[in-house]
Amino acid sequence: MKSTVQIINWKGMPCLQLSSGGYTAWIAPEIGSNVIRLFHKEKGLEFFRFRADNTPEAIQQSAEVWGLPTLYLPNRFADGVLKTSDAVYHLPVNEAAPYNNHIHGFLHKRKHRVMELCADESAAWAKTSYTYDETDPFFANMPIPFRADFTFRLTAEGLFYSVTFTNCSDKQMPMSLATHTTINSPFVVGAAEADSRITVPITEKWVLNERCLPTCEILPLSDYDLQYKNGTMCPVLKNIDNDMYTATAQTLNGKPFYGLTAVDTKTGKGIGYEVSENYRFWILWNDKGHNGYFCPEPMTAMIDAPNLNLPKEQTGYQELAPQETFTATQHFFAL
Numbered sequence: 001m002k003s004t005v006q007i008i009n010w011k012g013m014p015c016l017q018l019s020s021g022g023y024t025a026w027i028a029p030e031i032g033s034n035v036i037r038l039f040h041k042e043k044g045l046e047f048f049r050f051r052a053d054n055t056p057e058a059i060q061q062s063a064e065v066w067g068l069p070t071l072y073l074p075n076r077f078a079d080g081v082l083k084t085s086d087a088v089y090h091l092p093v094n095e096a097a098p099y100n101n102h103i104h105g106f107l108h109k110r111k112h113r114v115m116e117l118c119a120d121e122s123a124a125w126a127k128t129s130y131t132y133d134e135t136d137p138f139f140a141n142m143p144i145p146f147r148a149d150f151t152f153r154l155t156a157e158g159l160f161y162s163v164t165f166t167n168c169s170d171k172q173m174p175m176s177l178a179t180h181t182t183i184n185s186p187f188v189v190g191a192a193e194a195d196s197r198i199t200v201p202i203t204e205k206w207v208l209n210e211r212c213l214p215t216c217e218i219l220p221l222s223d224y225d226l227q228y229k230n231g232t233m234c235p236v237l238k239n240i241d242n243d244m245y246t247a248t249a250q251t252l253n254g255k256p257f258y259g260l261t262a263v264d265t266k267t268g269k270g271i272g273y274e275v276s277e278n279y280r281f282w283i284l285w286n287d288k289g290h291n292g293y294f295c296p297e298p299m300t301a302m303i304d305a306p307n308l309n310l311p312k313e314q315t316g317y318q319e320l321a322p323q324e325t326f327t328a329t330q331h332f333f334a335l
Contacts, residue, residue: 003124003154005117010036013056016117018124021156028067031060032108033128033150036067038159043334044189047159047271049182049293063108064180065287065295070163072148073105074178075283075303078213082142083306084319086172089142099211101304104180106138107148115149125153133168144169146320158272158333165327167320175318175326176301178283182293185236187271188264193292199231200260200282200296202245212242213304228284235262235294236286243284244303260296261335270335276328280316300328 003020015036016027026037036059038047048067059066073082073091080091080102091102107130116127128150133139145168153160167173185193205225207217225245227233249258258277263270279298286294302308305317312318320326 002121003119005119005124005126007117011055016114016126016152018119018126018152018154020119020122020124020154021158023154023156023158025152025154025159027126027128027152028056028059029112029114029128031056031063032069032110033112033130033152034059034063034067034069034108035152035159035161038068038332040334043269045269045271045334046184046187046189047332049184051292060109064104065182065293067182068161069108069180069182070148070150071104071178071180072107072165072176073102073142073174074176074180074297074299076101076103076212078211078304078307081307082174084172084174089174091141092138101211101213106136107132108180110136112150123153123155125151127151131168144171144173146173158331160329160331162327162329164325165320166325167322170322173320173324174306175320176299176305176316177326177328178279178297178299179330180295180297181273182295183235183262183271183273185292185294186264187262188267188269191264191267191269193236194234195264195266196234196236196262197231197265198228198233198235198260198262198294198296199250200228200233200245200284201248201250201258202229202282203248204246206244206246206281206302208242208244208303214244214302214308216308216310231261231263235284235296236289238289240284240286240289240294245282245284247280247282247298259331263335272331272333272335274331274333276330278316278326278328298330 259274301316
């Protein structure tokens with residue numbers, strides 16, 4: 001079956017529709033290049049949180065909890081302070097008391113440009129881009145021009161996603177990246193949520209305080225935490241509130257696999273979620289557990305990483321020198 005690409009109109013908003021190998025993806029450049037839908041009709045898989053009665057306006061209003069939103073300056077920065085090696089930036093405090101943090105940045109809500117839209121026999125792909133400069137309202141808080149380039153490639157092996165950041169300034173650019181990945185529950189169409197189980201390869205747990213900031217205390221995995229590691233954790237129908245872990249690899253089909261899996265125990269169907277190894281941490285969150293989705297969030301750096309009294313080797317925090325680039329990748333597929 002030939003792969004196809006087209007621009008569709010979803011309730012007044014243009015989306016890039018990629019189809020290949022039984023998969024279909026909808027990408028919304030106007031909402032931060034969010035993959036607002038990924039499904040495999042034949043296998044009955046709905047990967048990301050999607051509702052047919054939703055609207056573009058509703059997704060724009062709460063873009064963190066739909067589809068696959070890319071977060072630059074993700075998670076929390078205490079009191080909005082971001083310290084780099086050559087400056088201190090004051091970000092807007094957009095998470096109210098008692099938290100008083102900056103949360104999730106801005107990239108996932110900006111309108112991105114479509115750079116390429118193509119297909120051949122084996123793949124469909126799209127490229128989008130966002131240039132951050134003085135025209136962005138956030139620039140007053142962090143005047144570091146950069147460019148973010150996205151590539152989405154759909155094949156019979158699933159969706160491959162990559163993002164590359166380029167520091168276009170003469171300053172050090174803070175580099176902390178995540179996706180607030182919203183996995184649909186149930187991800188198997190017609191299945192029962194209670195039959196879902198996830199396997200997340202983790203090595204240690206980080207303690208967070210009442211503001212959801214790291215205390216820098218590390219704990220060994222408890223019986224509760226080991227449910228993630230051994231594949232017995234049901235990710236919904238109970239409250240999972242920012243469980244934060246150091247990531248590691250697992251084995252899938254006899255090969256090393258850096259990512260997680262989710263399986264419906266009744267049908268045996270499931271999804272694989274592979275990430276590049278510069279995603280050093282996982283955070284698990286499910287919006288109290290009864291809203292039809294859960295979020296396994298891969299992060300390249302810890303919450304509040306540049307402000308912690310820990311070495312960068314441990315926090316994952318990086319800085320890009322002028323013209324330096326940073327790339328991270330993800331891959332979603334049917335098991």
